[in-house]
Amino acid sequence: MSQNNPPKKLDDPLYNSRIIKNYLEYTKKQYPEVDINSMLSYAAITNYELEDQGHWLTQRQVDRFHDILVKKTGNPNISREVGRYAASSKASTVVKQYALGFMTPAAAYWVVKNIASRLTRAHTFESRRIGPERVEITSIPKHGVAEKAYQCDNRMGQLEALSRLFTNKFAKIEQPTCIHRGDDACRYIITWEKTTSLMWRRVRNYFTLCAIVVSGVLFFFLPLISWLAVIFLFSSVTLGLSLYSEHLEKRDLTRNLDAQGDVAKDLLDEINIRYNDALLVKEIGQATSKFMDIQRLLTSVMHAMQRRLDFDRGGIWLANFDKTKICYNVGYGYDREVEEILRKSDFHLDSPHSRGPAVQAFKQQQPLLVSDVTEIKSDISMRSVEFIKGIGVQSFICVPIVYEKESLGVLFVDNIKSKQPLSQTDLSLLTGIAPQIAISIHNAISYQRIQEGKEREENLRKLFEKYLPAPIIKQYLDSGNMDLFRGDELAITAIFLDIRGFTSCSENMEVRETVSFLNDYFERCSHIISEGNGHINKFTGDGFLAIFGAPEPLDNHPAMAFNAADKILDMSGKCILGGSPMSIGIGLHTGLAIVGNIGSESKMEYTAVGDTINTASRLQELTKVFHDFPIIMSRSAWEALAGHPCHREITNLGMQQIRGKKDKLEAFGFRPLKDNPLSPFQTDRNYMHS
Incomplete structure (x- = not known):
């Protein structure tokens, strides 16, 4: 293939x-002086890739490896010799066992395409x-493959x-056609000698046949004793x-059965590994759906990895x-x-001097497998070298945990006890697991932020409820586009x-005591009013305005307001202010009012305005004239209480x-018939002043 028409599959995994x-x-056996690591480095092949029997190399990699190997050994025919050596090499054990399972060379050559597909x-x-x-075996290159001689x-x-x-x-091979001689395919005519057991079985069969024939002929020429x-x-x-x-056949059979037993063991080991890998993915998925707390989630992931994967530590x-x-x-081991x-030990991401494997994997979002930490000592900082030495790492895998192109962390595993080499399969598995962990972490973070948002919303709701009625906040949150004005x-x-006489009484009280007294008293009043579905709209120093029937309509708001006023009157009479029971005045009026947010763009408040509010305030002033009636109401309120x-x-x-007002207003006063004696409620010193 010419330089102007480069092959398409130089970097495809083919071998x-x-x-x-x-x-x-x-x-290693024939040329022990050759530096293996330098050749692998030249060919861009790593030891962990070779340890993985499921890893495939490119045409470019194997070409570079062959070139440097021939140069180092000075043997241009080394490829043929290595091919013959495959019959006894450890690397070909699985392929050998597979071939021996076919019992005879004819059967093995017949299914050579199945054997070759594994290589x-x-x-x-x-x-x-x-x-x-x-047999004749034909090898046909696939399109775009640039195989060398x-x-x-x-x-x-x-x-x-x-x-x-x-x-x-060894078999004898003839090669009538070859792609390297310009032909379309490579044809191999292979001839082999009979197996020892087969040869002796044929000898036995031929001898038996001849013995029968000769015995039949000699029967007519020899005496009976001689013939017998x-x-x-x-x-x-x-x-x-x-x-x-039969002895030879049993020997061959035993050898093949032993080989098949090893194959079965390897297969069972492989099945067990794949089964544990599948369970690991399942358990991580279960942890994702079960735990929304990041710490519990990652702890569960680590436990699953410890149970299912063959790493000493992780x-x-x-x-x-930031x-x-x-x-x-979190980790294990x-x-x-x-x-x-x-x-x-934290790994700093914002320092230009941080060159450790974890930092590089995090920043570059690329997994890293290091077979021997001594190989990377020159590429990392002294702090990283000391850290690696301190935790006893010899070889490790570091995989970034990435969610939608954002690095969240790294996953790290190593073997320190078993000394089992790490492989490309291990790297691929962890690279596949890391995104699932990333999704789990992201989901947990999102859930945590949602919960924090709900908590902030609840805190804000509670804060705003001190300034606005709860129904108004709910209406705004539910609608989202409520017209505030x-x-x-x-x-x-x-x-x-x-509160009657509070100004004079407070002159003898400390400022803090005054504020504390009012806050505690208003808290009790607010509780009573809220129980009646009303709300305190505003505080007026030593008094307040409360509204029933807004913002949510209330059919029996006059009765609810009167009941609340009666309870507050009873509660207030049990409190001591200035050495005597507290005295209050309440004005109560029922009518229409404009209810909503009143104010400007920069500041507003939810309140009620109109004659109804003013009338209630003026009725409260009448209680200073009619001392025997602590609650004074209008006719509209009195009529609404019919049946109470x-x-x-x-x-x-x-x-x-x-x-x-120009016109007079008909007023109605309420005075409880029974005088409630001071109750144990007096013992609450927050409501007493002597």
Whole structure:
């Protein structure tokens, strides 16, 4: 393929890592002086990729590896030799066991396409039997693959070695066509010797056949005794050949069964690993739906990883709110001393000198697998080197926890006891788990923020309820677009309350005591009014205005207002102010009022305005004239109380001239028939002053 038409699959994963492992085994055995690590580095291949039997390498990687290998060893034919070595290499153990499962070389060559598919994705293979110990195998390159001649040599070596698994001898190969000679495909004519057990079985069969024929002929020429002796001899030889051939067959069968047993064990181990991986994903998902608290969530994830994954230690580091550092959160497998080091060691993200693996994985959002920490000492800070040394790390995997391109933290695992090498499969698994952890963390953070928002809203609601009636706040929150300056004309009952003689009494009280007294008293009044579905609209020094029937309409608001006034009167009479029972005056009026937010864009208050409010205030002033009637109401209120149990106790005070009105107003006074004696309520010193 020319330079102007580069191959399409130079960087596609085409070749299983076991191919290069065969090369490494052979090189270590035949050329121990060659530096393996430098060759792998030149080829951009890592040790953990080779340890993973499920990892695949690119054409570019294997080409560079072959080039540097030939240069280091000075052996241009090393690929053919490595191919032949595959019959005895450890890297090919699984493939060998798979091939031996077919019992005979003919069967193994017949399914060579299945064997080859475990090693390469660059070619397709076809097999055709052309004799008892002879097959033709055709290798056809896939479109875009730029295979080199050395790879064809290596394949020939492997095909030669396949026969050796059964006959202990290499097969003979002819290659009539080859893509490297301009042909469309590589054809291999493979011939192998018979297996020992098969050869002796044929010898036994031929000898038995000949013995029968010869015995039949000799029957007519030999005496009976001699003929029987010959029959005995032939039978003994046949029996011996049968026993020997069966011995060889059993030996081959035993070898194959042992191989299959190893394959079964490996398969069961692999199934167990995959099962634990699936359970891990399931358990992380369950933790996501079960826990909304980040700490409980991550602790559950760590427990699942400890149960399901084969790592000695693991931990999660999370970034702080400002994303200036990542801190250890939770982990497993660390002893107390190491965990203490982890909790005291933060990785700073805002420092240009921070070059540790965790910081790089977090910032670059790329996973990192380090097979030997000595390889990265020159690339990290001394602080990172001391940290790694302090916690005893030798090799590790660090995976960023990323949600929608935002790094949240890192996931870290290592092996310190088992010494088991970390592989690309481990890296891929953790890279797959990390996004699920990220989603879980994000969901937990979102839930936490929602809860905090609800808590803030509740606190604000409680704060605003001190200034606005709760129904008004609810209406605004529910509608979202409520007109704050809208006023409604509603039928209400207004109560005006004033504490008699409070000004003179407060002259003998400390300022704090005065404020405390009023706050405690108004709190009790507010509780009584709220029970009657009313609300205190405003405080007037030593009194207040309360409204019933707004902002939410109330059918029986006159009765509710009167009942509240009666309870407040009873409660107030049990309090001591200035050495005697507290005296109050209450004005009560029922009528229409404009209710809504009154004020400007910068400041407003929810209140009621109109003649109803003014009239209630003026009626309260009449209680200073009619001392025996602490509650004075208008005719409209009196009429609305018809049928009330206390209606008969209300006295008509006649037409009264009130301040601010030209016409007189008919007033009605209420005085409880019974005088309540001082009760144990007096013992509350917050309501007493001597």
